[in-house]
Structure formats: structure tokens, C-alpha cells
Amino acid sequence: MNEMIRTQAERAEVLQGMGCKRKRTEDIRFTQGRGNYVDDVKLPGMLFGDFVRSSHAHARIKSIDASKALALPGVKAVLTAADLKPLNLHYMPTLAGDVAAVLADEKVLFQNQEIAFVVAEDRYIAADAIELVDVEYEALPVVVDPFQAMAPDAPLLREDLKEKRVGPHGERKHYNHIFNWQVGDKPATDAVFANAEVVTKDLFTYHRTHPSPLETCQCVASMDKVKGELTIWGTFQAPHVVRTVVSLLSGIAEHKIHVIAPDIGGGFGNKVGVYPGYVCSVVASIVLGVPVKWVEDRMENLSTTSFARDYHMTTELAATKDGKILAMRIHVLADHGAFDACADPSKWPAGFMNICTGSYDIPVAHLEVDGVYTNKASGGVAYRCSFRVTEAVYAIERAIEVLAHRLGMDSVELRMKNFIRAEQFPYHSALGWEYDSGNYHFAMQKVMDAVGYSALRAEQKAIQEAFSRGETRQLMGVGVAFFTEIVGAGPSRNCDILGVGMFDSAEIRIHPTGSIVARMGTKSQGQGHETTYAQIIATELGIPADDITIEEGNTDTAPYGLGTYGSRSTPVAGAATAVAARKIRAKAQMIAAHLLEVSEYDVEWDIDRFRVKGLPEKFKTMKEIAWAAYNNLPPGMEPGLEAVNYYDPPNMTYPFGAYVCVMDIDVDTGVAKTRRFYALDDCGTRINPMIIEGQVHGGLTEAFAVSMGQEISYDAQGNVMGASFMDFFLPTAVETPKWETDFTVTPSPHHPIGAKGVGESPHVGGVPCFSNAVNDAFAFLEAGHIQMPHDAWRLWSVADRLGLHA
Ligand code: MCN
Ligand code: CUM
CATH class of the missing domain: 3.90.1170.50 (Aldehyde oxidase/xanthine dehydrogenase, a/b hammerhead)
Incomplete structure (x- = not known):
């Protein structure tokens, strides 16, 4: 087609760049049995x-x-x-x-x-x-209960460390102790608690589970x-x-x-x-x-292999009677198993658990984590966890619900009252993070409107009354969860792995005919990188995504990178990709000016070409420029068109989301049915909305699994239970709820294309949302906090404990 007569929209569409629901290119081989594992x-x-x-x-x-x-x-x-x-x-x-x-x-x-x-x-x-x-x-003798690990007469597990009073993260209090990690202002926090009008305190256990990838x-x-x-x-x-x-x-x-x-075939941190x-x-x-x-x-x-969670979080909130949260205090007992093999950046023994103030403007806080050895497999940081953000969000989102119940206040109202406000960003949290951007009130309100929140509460009230009159055996729970994620590790000044800073990289090479091979330091395990990195390059360089091959995973060819976990690929390697592409575009601009015989300041970028300012009919497309890069260059310029970028991010990115789950629970069978699940995610600029939706569906399905049944437990002799799919709950399409998804877009101010990660968000927000729904169903019966996993037997037991089977 004549390059002149195509509209800009038509030219942009051909590229399948950012924002396009481009089909996953890797699926062609995966669905035909042609993958290479x-x-x-x-x-x-x-x-x-x-x-x-x-x-x-x-x-x-x-x-x-x-x-x-x-x-x-x-x-x-x-x-x-x-x-x-x-x-x-x-x-x-x-x-x-x-x-x-x-x-x-x-x-x-x-x-x-x-x-x-x-x-x-x-x-x-x-x-x-x-x-x-x-x-x-x-x-x-065996230790499986982390609360018994530091008993004075507990069996000594690690004989190799017996004499070591100091570990890599400081002093050890006991021979089965790994580390003590504290963040925040303890005296100031304690002082607020001592004088607070309302204080809540609960043990929230986030049980041990496992990512169990397909391969x-x-x-x-x-x-x-x-x-x-x-x-x-x-x-x-x-x-x-x-x-x-x-x-x-x-x-x-x-x-x-x-x-x-x-x-x-799936990694999930495993x-x-x-x-x-x-x-x-x-x-x-x-x-x-x-x-x-x-x-x-x-x-x-x-x-x-690396399990997930096993965090025992004693969580306290201090608040005024009208619901202003004044302080947070958490003590975590972390069961790391036989070896401390948590896959955190080196300086972070409890990962990013200190994001536990969540999406709320809490003035002071203190977090203390004790890690202990037990006779279990090692690991702990895996499974869409964002380095313990899963646990942090679970603690704060359960605590918010407990506090709301105590205050007799709607939990959404309590959240709205305490959210970090849009004008407070960049926001410095009490436990040391700088949240880059967010608009929490808007997102929460959008979800409330979409699900008809007040009507749901009215319906719930009617069901509770009917239940009390003995007219129904069903309880209705409305679970709400709001989360702030922290992904994109990370600035190398804060984050390293065995001393190597956590930057990431991209190398882009344009061939003479205008097709591209690009390589990154990350590694897809199913996230669709071959599709989405090509979209970033397509938009930045005006070359159709179909003409771009993305390669990862071969250390001989890919530039050094720190890999894919912590939803860091988009925040870090995605940024490197955009920056490398922009280096190429800067050179392309000089070549275009040379070909058009004008100054480089007289040409401007236009989707897939440089054109002379004010003379749009005079242009050179990127394909023409690529050809010229190998035979017709400005005097003195070296041939070729390629660039590499090692990107060390200035900060992490802070995606967020608002989720609502509507659940019906039969008190006689303990069976819980998810009637509705509505998930709004904000991951900044969206590269591929279809892939994002796939990530959200996957993360929510795993959240459903973990909260509603999946568990790795041990008996008193340390025999591992749930080590096969006979016992380990792996939901299929039959059990999995239907997901409704939504989004807002709050671009990251420091990321070259404004994108934040999304891979783990739905899991981080999904687990508390399900657990809140279960807890909300029983809350009017003063059930207290109900521990996960919420399988039918356990929910039946809760009903039994409450005397509902009498
Ligand atoms: N994406 C996008 N726009 C954004 C953000 C992301 O289109 N604003 C796209 C990305 O281009 C990418 C995908 O979404 O194709 C996920 O990107 P990102 O959030 O950057 O996460 P990573 O690629 O770094 O993936 C890691 C993350 C983690 S840590 C776990 S655990 C998990 C997850 O991804 N493991 C997975 N999702 C998984 N999905 C599959 N299929 N398999 C796994 O093992
Ligand atoms: Cu923590 S699971 Mo992922 O970071 O690979």
C-alpha cells in the first residue's frame, strides 16, 4: 500500500504495539506440542x-x-x-x-x-x-511447630551452626533461631498503642503451600x-x-x-x-x-523444592473510635524449614514484608520478624509472592476487617477513611517505602459502583435475619480487599542477589531488511514475554511486532540479567527494552536526516518513520532507515543499528487493585460457593490487555486454591501431608469461579513507559479477598478470625464450634 495514504491509526495498527490485544506468539508452538522443554x-x-x-x-x-x-x-x-x-x-x-x-x-x-x-x-x-x-x-526428636522451635529444650536441628551466635542477618537468640529483623519506630509505636481508644490483636496464619508448576x-x-x-x-x-x-x-x-x-512449563518462584x-x-x-x-x-x-509462606503474623492496629488508624505493630514467626533458602534479595531476610502498612496512611508502625528452623523442607519465597508482599497484604487486609467489625463500621468506609490520598504520592510509608503513584479512592469507588456494594450489604443483612429465624442454612459473605504491590526489584543500591545488583537488560539489533532480534536478561515461564517485549519495541521503533523475535534464557547470547520473579520483568527489563529502543531511534533520527538532506533537528518521529517537520510527505520509514544503516550513513557514523541497555531502576513500581468476592456458605456441609468475583487492577500503562487478563485469571485461580484448600502440612513426626495431587488441592475449571476484571491506569512516573508489573498482583489481592469473604460470612456470629485454608471440612468445623449444628 502507498505509504502516504495510510492514516496514522492504520499505520499504528499494523505494528501491534503497546495496548494491542496481540495473540501470544509462543502459543503457536505450545498448542501444537512443539515447545522445547x-x-x-x-x-x-x-x-x-x-x-x-x-x-x-x-x-x-x-x-x-x-x-x-x-x-x-x-x-x-x-x-x-x-x-x-x-x-x-x-x-x-x-x-x-x-x-x-x-x-x-x-x-x-x-x-x-x-x-x-x-x-x-x-x-x-x-x-x-x-x-x-x-x-x-x-x-x-522432631520439631514441626515453629512456636516450639525456640523452646529451651527443643531438639538441636542444625548441628553445623551450633557454635554460630551470629548469622548473616545478625544475632541468633537460640540454636534454632535464624534471624531477628526489625523495621520502624518501636518506642513511638508502643506509645500510640498504650494510649489508643481501640486496639485489635490477632494471630493471622498464612499456611504453608506450594506453587506446584505444571513442569x-x-x-x-x-x-x-x-x-x-x-x-x-x-x-x-x-x-x-x-x-x-x-x-x-x-x-x-x-x-x-x-x-x-x-x-x-510454569515457574511461580519454584x-x-x-x-x-x-x-x-x-x-x-x-x-x-x-x-x-x-x-x-x-x-x-x-x-x-521451594514452598511458599508459613508466616505466623501477630497483627495489631491502634485506632480512634471513629476509625482513624494511628499505628500498626506486627510480630511474625517465620518457619523457614531446615535451611534458610528464601529467595529474597540479600539484604531482606523477610522480603518486603515491611509493606505491611498496605494502602493506608498509618503514621507509625513497627515490624519484627523472627525466622526459625524446623524439620521441614526449605524455601518460603515463591508462588506469586512478590517477596512476602502476599503475607503483608493478608495481614493488613484481615486486620482492617477485624477493626471495622470491632468499630461497627463498614470496612470499605474504614478503608476510604485511611487510604493514602492521590495527592500524597510519592508517599513515604512509616516502614520506609516510597510509593511511586496511586489513586486508591477512585479505584475502590469504581469497584463499589460496579458490584452494587450497598445492595449486596442489604441482601446480606436480609440473609442473616433469615438465618437467625431458621429460614435458611446459607450464609452470605462479602469479601473486600485492597492491595498495594511492590514490584520491580530493584534499585541495585537496595537489592542484590549474592552481591550482583538487581538491574536488568535488553539488547536490540535491527537487521538490514528491518526485522529485529532482541534479547533480555529475564526468562518467561509462561508470561508471554515473546509477545509483549516485541510490542514495546514495535511502539518505540515503528517496526511491526511480527517482524521482531524475542529471545531469552541462553546466557551465551542474552545480556546479563537477574531473571524473572517478583514481577520484575516489565518494571526492569521492560524499561531496559524501551531505553535500548530509544538509543536506536536517536541514531535512526540522524540517518533519516542524512537521507532527507535536512538537519536532524528538522525531522520528527511519526509512528513508524521520521518526517520533515511541516512536510509530512517527506519521510523515511524505519525499514528504509534500517537498510541505510548498512550502506548509506552520515559521514563518520559507524554502520549497524543496535543497542543494549542495562537498566537500574530508580525505584520499584507500586501496582494496586480493589477486589470484591461474594460467597455463599452452606453451614451444614461447609461448602463455599463463589457467586461473584470482581477484580480491578492498576498496573500503570498496559502493554497487552489480553495477557494482563490472562495473568489476572491465573493469579486469581491460584488465590482461590490457596485460600480455599491448598496446603502442605506435616504430622507430629514430620511426615509431609499433601505431597501428591491426591491430597493437594489443584482447582480445575470445574471448581474455579468466573472472574470479572476491570482496570484503572495510573502510570509509574519513573518508568520509561509508565508500566508496573502485574504477574503477582491478583494473587496478592485475591487471597485476602477470599479469606475476607469467608470471615465476613461468619462475622455476625462473632466467630473471631478464621484461619486459612477454608476447605469445606474446616468451614463445617467453624459452624460446629459456633453451635450451628445443634
Ligand atoms: N504486562 C503488560 N502490561 C503491564 C504489566 C505486565 O502487558 N503493565 C505483561 C508483561 O508484558 C508480561 C506479563 O504481563 O507478558 C507479566 O509481566 P510482569 O508483571 O512484568 O511479570 P514477569 O513477567 O516478571 O513474571 C513474573 C510473575 C511471577 S513473579 C510469578 S511468580 C508468576 C507470574 O509472573 N509466574 C507465572 N505469572 C505467571 N504466569 C505463568 N503463565 N507462569 C508462571 O510461572
Ligand atoms: Cu515470589 S514467586 Mo515469583 O517472584 O517468581
């Missing part, structure tokens, strides 16, 4: 590893006898801690500054802990061989002894960090290590950490000189 990597001579795991939660290992296993035809090796010790690899550093056992050294600390790594010719032989390894145990954790390690090079394919959310860690641990130079994260399977595969490949594959099964994934 770790388990698709098949190399000549490849062997398979599998773990002998502990049947005990706490025991001394008296002996390991692998002779029968080694005698099984096809078994090539059995590695134990004794083999790793000379290499100093029986322990590995964790992201939290602790060490974790790779293979149990003399003692096991949780059920299913790795004891030996069997390597065999195929997976079935390896599985048979692990049954033949004899491990003799001497059982030790489990896995890797293939291949040591080429001739070249001295190690290649690792793995399910890594942060491939560059893996490369650096492997180099530091193995002594192999970093340029001789190639880490490739191919397609990943694939951030380094697991024994990776270390053992690498060691086995180095020892045996052939590639070694390790693929977890579902039970191993659920019971040993």
Missing part, C-alpha cells in the same frame, strides 16, 4: 540421576550401603555426601546467606531430603536402584572435557545467576559455562533457587564425562 533435551550417551531420599524428618544417618544398587546392571554411580565433601560441595550457599545440604551429611533434617544420587543408564534402572540403597537411621524442576548437565566447557539446560527463572553460582562453586571459568533455560539435583547432575557429568539428566517427579517437587 528440558526433558526434550536428549543427548548421545546421556545418563539419568535419581535421589535416595530420607524417610525420616529428623534422624542421624548411621550408614549408607550402596553395594546392592551398584551391582544392578546399568547403574553407573552412587554419590553420597562422602563423595562431595572432598570437593567441598556437600553444602551449597543459599540466596539467604545460609548453606543447604546437597546430600545429607550425617543427619537428615526433613522428610524426603536428598541422601544419595544414583546415576544409571535409564530412568527406570535409577528408580529401581534407589530402592536397593540401604540407609540406617537413628531417629531424633517440575529439572536439568541436563553436560561436561565437555575436551573443550573444558560445561553446558546446563535447566528450568531456571534466572539463568545468568545460575551461571555465576556454578562458576563460583565449581571453579570453572564463567565463559566456559553455558546455561540454557529452554521453554519452561524455579529461582538452586537445588541438589542441579549440583549432583553437574558433579556426575564431570565425574563420568557424559551428560546427566535429572527430572523431579511430582512428589519430590511438592515435598522438597
Whole structure:
């Protein structure tokens, strides 16, 4: 078509840039079975590893006898801690500054802990061989209750740390204590509480759960002894960090290590950490000189890799009688399991829990977190958590509901009264954050209007009266939740991983014919990066998104980046992408001026071209400029059209949202039915509204799962319950409610395109919304706070406790 006669709108539409509901390009291969996952990597001579795991939660290992296993035809090796010790690899550093056992050294600390790594010719032989390894145990007393971990007579768990009075985050109060972390002004907070008109205090437990991605954790390690090079394919959310860690641990130079994260079948934070399977595969490949594959099964994934939450939050609010919140005080007991392997930025032992003042202008606050060891698997920071923002928002949003009930005030009115006002941004919170932007009152009101809030409350009142008269056995709950997220870690002055600052990167290269390859330091696990980064570039450079290939996950080609978690891809690598594109555009402007024979100040950008100011018929399209970049440049300019940007954000971004859930609960069966769920999200400038909607649906579905049933629990002996999908609640389309979505747009003032992250928001807001709905249904019966998960049996038990079955 003639370039002149197309309108600007027509030209913009062709680009499929920002704001377009572009279909996910990666889905073409995913829906045709053409994805390329770790388990698709098949190399000549490849062997398979599998773990002998502990049947005990706490025991001394008296002996390991692998002779029968080694005698099984096809078994090539059995590695134990004794083999790793000379290499100093029986322990590995964790992201939290602790060490974790790779293979149990003399003692096991949780059920299913790795004891030996069997390597065999195929997976079935390896599985048979692990049954033949004899491990003799001497059982030790078990600690599963974090409240018992620091008892004077509690069993000592970490013998390796026995003498250590000081950990990476300061003094340890007890041999099972990990750290004490405090933020805020304690004396000022205590003084407000001492004189407050109204004070609430509740223990809100956010139970232990697990992200359980569709694909489990896995890797293939291949040591080429001739070249001295190690290649690792793995399910890594942060491939560059893996490369650096492997180099530091193995002594192999970093340029001789190639880490490739191919397609990943969901990560949800489960694939951030380094697991024994990776270390053992690498060691086995180095020892045996052939590639070694390790693929977890579902039970191993659920019971040993990074879990989520297990936060026990004693939460207090101080307020006036008319509902002005004056102070907040929280003590958290954090159950980290056997090793402190929380995947937080180094300086943040409790992640961003100090966002617990939430969306409210609370003048003073104090937060104290104690981390403890127990006989459970390690982890804690995973599952759409934004580094503990999930827990923080749960605490404040439950506390708001409790306070409203105490005051006899509607909880939305209480929120409206205490929200940070639009004119207060950038807002400095009592616990040290600078919220970049927000418009909370507007968002809350929009949702109230959309759901017909006052009519819902009137209906609820009528149902409560009917219930009291014995005319119905159904309770109705209206759950409200408002959240502020904090994503985009992070300014490298505050956030690092093992000393590497948390910037991120993008590299964009335009080929002579005007198509593009771009690479980022992040790694999609299903978020659709191949689709959306291309949209940012399309808008910034006027090249159709269909002509842009996005690559991530290969450390040989992608620029160094810190990976994808904490919804940081858009806030950090998305910013790097825009800045790199703008560098290219600046060069393109000079080339255009040269081609048009005018000064560079006389040309202006127009969607997909530069045109001469005042003469729109004189222009050069980006495609023409790309061609010229390789053959017709201004004198002295170097050829080519490419740029790289390493972006260190000035601040995090603060997405927010207002959610409402309407729920009906049958007191005789405990069955809860979600009648309606309305979710308004504000993630600033929206790159792809369809992908955002997909993220919101996914995050809400996981919020439904976690709040209504999903749990990893332990019995008194430390046996892990819920370690298979027989017991672990994974909602299907049958159980999942219908989602209604909405949005407002409050751009981030410091992000080049105004975008904030969204990947975790729906989970952060969704869990308190469901839990508030359940609690709201029972509140008029003075039930007190009801702990999650709210499965039918537990809700039936609540009704029973309240005497409703008499
Ligand atoms: N997006 C957008 N406009 C915005 C913000 C985001 O269009 N203003 C788009 C992005 O371009 C991207 C997607 O939404 O395609 C998510 O972007 P972002 O919020 O930046 O989050 P990340 O890409 O960094 O993803 C991480 C986040 C996390 S931490 C978890 S946990 C989680 C989540 O993403 N894991 C997921 N969503 C997931 N979705 C899938 N399918 N699989 C996972 O493992
Ligand atoms: Cu905390 S789960 Mo996500 O950050 O990969």
C-alpha cells in the first residue's frame, strides 16, 4: 500500500504495539506440542540421576550401603555426601546467606531430603536402584511447630551452626533461631498503642503451600572435557545467576559455562533457587564425562523444592473510635524449614514484608520478624509472592476487617477513611517505602459502583435475619480487599542477589531488511514475554511486532540479567527494552536526516518513520532507515543499528487493585460457593490487555486454591501431608469461579513507559479477598478470625464450634 495514504491509526495498527490485544506468539508452538522443554533435551550417551531420599524428618544417618544398587546392571554411580565433601560441595550457599545440604551429611533434617544420587543408564534402572540403597537411621526428636522451635529444650536441628551466635542477618537468640529483623519506630509505636481508644490483636496464619508448576524442576548437565566447557539446560527463572553460582562453586571459568533455560512449563518462584539435583547432575557429568539428566517427579517437587509462606503474623492496629488508624505493630514467626533458602534479595531476610502498612496512611508502625528452623523442607519465597508482599497484604487486609467489625463500621468506609490520598504520592510509608503513584479512592469507588456494594450489604443483612429465624442454612459473605504491590526489584543500591545488583537488560539489533532480534536478561515461564517485549519495541521503533523475535534464557547470547520473579520483568527489563529502543531511534533520527538532506533537528518521529517537520510527505520509514544503516550513513557514523541497555531502576513500581468476592456458605456441609468475583487492577500503562487478563485469571485461580484448600502440612513426626495431587488441592475449571476484571491506569512516573508489573498482583489481592469473604460470612456470629485454608471440612468445623449444628 502507498505509504502516504495510510492514516496514522492504520499505520499504528499494523505494528501491534503497546495496548494491542496481540495473540501470544509462543502459543503457536505450545498448542501444537512443539515447545522445547528440558526433558526434550536428549543427548548421545546421556545418563539419568535419581535421589535416595530420607524417610525420616529428623534422624542421624548411621550408614549408607550402596553395594546392592551398584551391582544392578546399568547403574553407573552412587554419590553420597562422602563423595562431595572432598570437593567441598556437600553444602551449597543459599540466596539467604545460609548453606543447604546437597546430600545429607550425617543427619537428615526433613522428610524426603536428598541422601544419595544414583546415576544409571535409564530412568527406570535409577528408580529401581534407589530402592536397593540401604540407609540406617537413628531417629531424633522432631520439631514441626515453629512456636516450639525456640523452646529451651527443643531438639538441636542444625548441628553445623551450633557454635554460630551470629548469622548473616545478625544475632541468633537460640540454636534454632535464624534471624531477628526489625523495621520502624518501636518506642513511638508502643506509645500510640498504650494510649489508643481501640486496639485489635490477632494471630493471622498464612499456611504453608506450594506453587506446584505444571513442569517440575529439572536439568541436563553436560561436561565437555575436551573443550573444558560445561553446558546446563535447566528450568531456571534466572539463568545468568545460575551461571555465576556454578562458576563460583565449581571453579570453572564463567565463559566456559553455558546455561540454557529452554521453554519452561510454569515457574511461580519454584524455579529461582538452586537445588541438589542441579549440583549432583553437574558433579556426575564431570565425574563420568557424559551428560546427566535429572527430572523431579511430582512428589519430590511438592515435598522438597521451594514452598511458599508459613508466616505466623501477630497483627495489631491502634485506632480512634471513629476509625482513624494511628499505628500498626506486627510480630511474625517465620518457619523457614531446615535451611534458610528464601529467595529474597540479600539484604531482606523477610522480603518486603515491611509493606505491611498496605494502602493506608498509618503514621507509625513497627515490624519484627523472627525466622526459625524446623524439620521441614526449605524455601518460603515463591508462588506469586512478590517477596512476602502476599503475607503483608493478608495481614493488613484481615486486620482492617477485624477493626471495622470491632468499630461497627463498614470496612470499605474504614478503608476510604485511611487510604493514602492521590495527592500524597510519592508517599513515604512509616516502614520506609516510597510509593511511586496511586489513586486508591477512585479505584475502590469504581469497584463499589460496579458490584452494587450497598445492595449486596442489604441482601446480606436480609440473609442473616433469615438465618437467625431458621429460614435458611446459607450464609452470605462479602469479601473486600485492597492491595498495594511492590514490584520491580530493584534499585541495585537496595537489592542484590549474592552481591550482583538487581538491574536488568535488553539488547536490540535491527537487521538490514528491518526485522529485529532482541534479547533480555529475564526468562518467561509462561508470561508471554515473546509477545509483549516485541510490542514495546514495535511502539518505540515503528517496526511491526511480527517482524521482531524475542529471545531469552541462553546466557551465551542474552545480556546479563537477574531473571524473572517478583514481577520484575516489565518494571526492569521492560524499561531496559524501551531505553535500548530509544538509543536506536536517536541514531535512526540522524540517518533519516542524512537521507532527507535536512538537519536532524528538522525531522520528527511519526509512528513508524521520521518526517520533515511541516512536510509530512517527506519521510523515511524505519525499514528504509534500517537498510541505510548498512550502506548509506552520515559521514563518520559507524554502520549497524543496535543497542543494549542495562537498566537500574530508580525505584520499584507500586501496582494496586480493589477486589470484591461474594460467597455463599452452606453451614451444614461447609461448602463455599463463589457467586461473584470482581477484580480491578492498576498496573500503570498496559502493554497487552489480553495477557494482563490472562495473568489476572491465573493469579486469581491460584488465590482461590490457596485460600480455599491448598496446603502442605506435616504430622507430629514430620511426615509431609499433601505431597501428591491426591491430597493437594489443584482447582480445575470445574471448581474455579468466573472472574470479572476491570482496570484503572495510573502510570509509574519513573518508568520509561509508565508500566508496573502485574504477574503477582491478583494473587496478592485475591487471597485476602477470599479469606475476607469467608470471615465476613461468619462475622455476625462473632466467630473471631478464621484461619486459612477454608476447605469445606474446616468451614463445617467453624459452624460446629459456633453451635450451628445443634
Ligand atoms: N504486562 C503488560 N502490561 C503491564 C504489566 C505486565 O502487558 N503493565 C505483561 C508483561 O508484558 C508480561 C506479563 O504481563 O507478558 C507479566 O509481566 P510482569 O508483571 O512484568 O511479570 P514477569 O513477567 O516478571 O513474571 C513474573 C510473575 C511471577 S513473579 C510469578 S511468580 C508468576 C507470574 O509472573 N509466574 C507465572 N505469572 C505467571 N504466569 C505463568 N503463565 N507462569 C508462571 O510461572
Ligand atoms: Cu515470589 S514467586 Mo515469583 O517472584 O517468581
